[in-house]
Amino acid sequence: MNIAVNARFLIKDKLEGIGWFTNETLKRITKNNPQHTFYFFFDRKFDDSFIFSDNIIPVVINPPARHPLLWYVWFEYMVPYYLKKHKCDYFISQDGYLSLKTKIPTHLTIHDLAFEHFDDHVSKLTNKYYKHFTPLYAEKASRIATVSNFSASDISEKYGINSEKIDVIPNGFNNRFKPVEKIKQKEIQDRVADGCPYFLFAGTIQPRKNLENLLKAYEHFRENNDSNIKLLVAGRKGWKYQEAIDIYESMKFKNDVIFLGHLTLDKLVDVMGAATALFYISLFEGFGIPILESFASGVPVVTSDRSSMPEVGGDAAIIVDPYNIESIADSMKKIAVDNKFVEELVSKGIERVKMFSWDITADKLWESVSLSMAKDVLPLQEKLIKAP
Numbered sequence: 001m002n003i004a005v006n007a008r009f010l011i012k013d014k015l016e017g018i019g020w021f022t023n024e025t026l027k028r029i030t031k032n033n034p035q036h037t038f039y040f041f042f043d044r045k046f047d048d049s050f051i052f053s054d055n056i057i058p059v060v061i062n063p064p065a066r067h068p069l070l071w072y073v074w075f076e077y078m079v080p081y082y083l084k085k086h087k088c089d090y091f092i093s094q095d096g097y098l099s100l101k102t103k104i105p106t107h108l109t110i111h112d113l114a115f116e117h118f119d120d121h122v123s124k125l126t127n128k129y130y131k132h133f134t135p136l137y138a139e140k141a142s143r144i145a146t147v148s149n150f151s152a153s154d155i156s157e158k159y160g161i162n163s164e165k166i167d168v169i170p171n172g173f174n175n176r177f178k179p180v181e182k183i184k185q186k187e188i189q190d191r192v193a194d195g196c197p198y199f200l201f202a203g204t205i206q207p208r209k210n211l212e213n214l215l216k217a218y219e220h221f222r223e224n225n226d227s228n229i230k231l232l233v234a235g236r237k238g239w240k241y242q243e244a245i246d247i248y249e250s251m252k253f254k255n256d257v258i259f260l261g262h263l264t265l266d267k268l269v270d271v272m273g274a275a276t277a278l279f280y281i282s283l284f285e286g287f288g289i290p291i292l293e294s295f296a297s298g299v300p301v302v303t304s305d306r307s308s309m310p311e312v313g314g315d316a317a318i319i320v321d322p323y324n325i326e327s328i329a330d331s332m333k334k335i336a337v338d339n340k341f342v343e344e345l346v347s348k349g350i351e352r353v354k355m356f357s358w359d360i361t362a363d364k365l366w367e368s369v370s371l372s373m374a375k376d377v378l379p380l381q382e383k384l385i386k387a388p
Contacts, residue, residue, distance in 0.1 A: 030056055107369045120240075145365055203234075205241040230256045
C-alpha cells in the first residue's frame, strides 16, 4: 500500500512536541512495516536523518507552509495533487491538519484544542483558521488519535465527534533522559548555574506556558526564604513573550534567573538531569512530554491542576493551581527543605514513567491506522480487484 505522510514538523534540531511525536512514531512504524511504501511530504528541504528506512520516498512540496494562507494552499491544492501523482491509498497527518479536497482516507492526530480555550495565545488570523478548519478536519478524518483522555473528551464534546472514532495514544519520551550522578550534576550546575542548584522551566516562552506566574512565584520564594536556588529558563521565545520579559526585568532577583534559549537534546538531557525540580505549570496542555522526561531523569515535577497534566503526572507530581502564586512558591519551599518528600516524589516518578514509551505510542498509533485502513481502504481495493 502507498501511504502518504505529512512530514512538515520533521525539522533537524528543531523538534518540539509534535515534531518528536512525528519523529519517534514514524521511525518505528516505517521500519516495522516494510510491506508498505511511505511517501514523506516535506514542505522544505529535508535532512536525510528523517529517511528512517528504505521504504520511504521523500517528496518536497512547495511552498513552505508556515502561514495560514500557505497552510490552505499546501493542504488544499498541493497535497491532493501529490496524493494523486504518487497513487497514494492513505494519508497520515500528525499535526492536526488534513486536506478537505481529497477523497483519500486520512488518519489525523489532534494533540489538543488549546486555541479553543485560549484564543489570545496565537495570532487572530491563526486562531480564526484553527477554529474554522479544525472542526471540519475532525469531521472528515477517517480516524482520530489524540494524546490524552482529556483531549479526547475535549474533541468529542466541542466538535460532536463520536468518541468511538477517537483513540487515546499517550506520548512517549526519549530514553536519553536518565538520572544523573551527583558528580556530573555538580559539573552541570557549575556550567549553567554558577555552581548553584536550580529550578527548571522547559518550554516555549508564550502565555500558555505560564512563565509569568512562575517568575512571580520564584520572586516570592526568594523574598521569603534564605536560598541560593536559581531559576533556569530553557526554551525559545514564542508568541507574546514580552510580558514575561517585562516581569523578569522588574524582578529583585532577576540576576538569579538564567535564560538558556532553545537547547539541543544533548544539552536538555544534562540540564534536566541536574535540576532540583521541573516547574511545568502551563495553563493548558494536550499532554506534557517534559513531565515524563523529568520523571525519567529522577527529578521531581511541579505541574498544573488543569487539562491533561494531572492525568500525566498522577500521584508522582506536585499539582498546583497555575494562577496561585503562593501555592507555586510553597511547592518551591517544600522541595528546597524536605529531602524525604523529594525522595518519595522521585521514586514515584521513576515508577510512573515506566507506563510510557515511544514503542508503546508507535504500536498504538499503527493499530489505529490499521483499523482505519481495514475499514476505509481494503474494501475499496477488493472492490476494484473484483470489478470486470
